[in-house]
Amino acid sequence: MTISVPATSANLGPGFDSLGLAVDLRNVVEFHPSKFFSIAIKGEGANNPRLKGNNLFISIFNEHYERLTEKRQSFKFTFFNQIPMSRGLGSSSAVIVSAISTAHEAAGVRVSKRRILNHALAYESHPDNITPAVMGGFNAATIEKNKVFSQKKHLPDYLKAVVVVPNKPINTLKSRTLLPKSYSKDNAIYNLSHTAVTVAAFFNEDWEMLRLSTQDRFHQKIRMKMMPELFTIQKMAYDSGALMSTLSGSGSTFFSMVYDQDAAALVNRFKQKFPDYEVKCLDFDNNGLVVER
Template identity: 30%
Template sequence: MSTVGVRVPATSANLGPGFDAMGLALDWYDELTLTPERELIVEVTGEGADRVPLDKRHLVVATIRRGLRAFGDDPDRGFRLRCTNTVPHSRGLGSSAAAIAAGYGLAWGLARPDQAPDLDWICDLASEDEGHPDNAAAAVHGGAVLAWGRSDAAEDAAPGTVTGVARLQLDPRVRVRVWIPEFELPTAQARQVLPETLPRPQVIAQASRAALLVHALAQAPELLHEATFDWLHQQQRGSLMPRSLDLLHRLRAAGVAAVVSGAGPTVLALGTVEQLAAAQEIAHTGFAAHDLAIGGGLEVNAG
């Protein structure tokens, strides 16, 4: 085996009411290659090239080594890792989930080059690393997903993370637009402001909108605006990203189904081409707008 290559998408988690449970892959990809060497060599171009560590602390390197151990191979073997990064970092577009999924994909290709990757196993490992399965499941499986830890509500469940994933049906008319600001927001900081409890009426409302979102994505895009309302996390994070929340409110006031992408600060909208056209009139100074389609999942090529 000479080289392993992977392609992994950007993702958006939550999609409004589906907090820590729903994710969407976007057609925006990082590409990485791994070649066996006598020692570790890390090369990064694009996003993060001037900031990420170029040694064993690199997130993809650490994940590769965990994956090699899990897949029955030598975790200390040397290799050259080349990362071509396009997914923005710390913007709510799943860059860490992409790095983790890519690392496990590369480890699989190195340890088991003659076998098709076990995406369910990779998703389990990536979800455990991330701490929640929404971005990880979307990065590995692609499309729109509903993901959960099977032991979440079972007091007598065996320890360990086992991820359940349901691939959601998508109306082919659904498209995505994102507005990416120049400022960053670390996910850990965004989680610190979330409430521990919600009043019962808000819990009921959140659950009903999350259920409606599954239906709206599958066959009723006209309901996406109603289906993407959230009571749990977006308003609470407003003080950390006031410009993002302002853009979100202006888009929703215009009838656009806009949400905070993941932990933010990127704003994302779902809809048909006609529905997203209403966003053209909304000023977005300080944000770069991109029109995207739904993305595929992790691809591993070993040869």
């Protein structure tokens, strides 16, 4: 049995902790009962021995499996990781979602994606990454009474994601400490209105509106100052015709949306300018969490 979860890009400019979308870059878990517990990691994190000794996936899996079955069982897990770790592409959310889903499948308990999503809130208090990880597509999400309420938009094939992944992270917790403890009324209204127009633009497929609507006054520039080259990446993207270009989550990855015919040129520009960074052209993912039995 395999469980796979896509990478995600959250915030999307002004939609702080509420907007996110999924891209077709997946972490896959294969598992089956075994006489002895074992972990094999391939791809991202394969050379990090700490992941085998202090594994978030296993901790969450055991918690849910024991809750569902009231027993312990040994499994062999093989992880095929493609999502860069600690780079703002939702690697932690992918782990959380896949662990909860795997535990339910191992216990023989079928649950809805919405139930998986609500369980994930116990480990990730913001819905911007976990929602597209589960649902796929573009999502606007909010939390009420410890439940996620969201709306999803399917993303068309003629759009591509171009992501620039720097060779160093931006620490999420540290970057949050740099953010203001309060915001002016003007800035709050600015972000509220731009978030609303961004959501409307996605659902109406008015892609040309996104360049204006995804401007932000809450977090993006403050975080980008921790890695000033991100300003150059954003300018290059817009100069090359990107529809939107935003910090992915808290960074350090930078996400741009382009029409498919513009993707190759932008990728080449980024690779020439930033040879030490990883540049990927990705399809958008509309499936989210996938279970293959």
